[in-house]
Amino acid sequence: MNYRIRITSEVALANPEAVSELITRCACAALEQENAPEGSFVDVTIVDHETIRQINAEQRDKDMVTDVLSFPMLDFYNGEQPEDLEFDRNPEDGSLFLGDMILNYERACEQAAEYGHSVERECGFLTVHSMLHLVGYDHERSEEERRLQREHEESVLRGLGLTREEEE
Numbered sequence: 275m276n277y278r279i280r281i282t283s284e285v286a287l288a289n290p291e292a293v294s295e296l297i298t299r300c301a302c303a304a305l306e307q308e309n310a311p312e313g314s315f316v317d318v319t320i321v322d323h324e325t326i327r328q329i330n331a332e333q334r335d336k337d338m339v340t341d342v343l344s345f346p347m348l349d350f351y352n353g354e355q356p357e358d359l360e361f362d363r364n365p366e367d368g369s370l371f372l373g374d375m376i377l378n379y380e381r382a383c384e385q386a387a388e389y390g391h392s393v394e395r396e397c398g399f400l401t402v403h404s405m406l407h408l409v410g411y412d413h414e415r416s417e418e419e420r421r422l423q424r425e426h427e428e429s430v431l432r433g434l435g436l437t438r439e440e441e442e
Contacts, residue, residue: 276312277302278369283320285379293320293379293397300398301375304405304430308353315369316408318401319376326378341381342400346373350410352422375404391438398436402427 279298287293297318305314321329323339331337333345348370349356363370377400386396406423413420431437 278315281318285322300401304402308409313369317374320379343376344404344407346408372408395436402430
């Protein structure tokens, strides 16, 4: 499938090319697994603790640092596409904007250390997690939907070889 992931970093990264490649690879794998529409487009912004805290406070009334935020633009439900998506496409290039992902890279690094796995695995997980939110999965709706989202996340990550070390 043809997906476009635009990544902007507002923080200094030791290896920005590797981080961008990882995010792109994980985002595209998740979108492909979920059969996201051809030409889907996602905007990713990499930020620090303070920026994500401010966004979380402004957009979700949660004045706290978090690892990733997702802002879907369309009304998918657990991967099921809404009707008449063609009306939501950009008339100039045919792209379909699914939404925004805001990644706190610093928090991802901290969590990788906490959970005892690689930063690559944590960033991959957070990217896949966010992409699933953009196509309508929501672990906060119910325990059953939390399990469903987790199953889909782990399926994508296994396919990418980004498993938890204890599983290997």
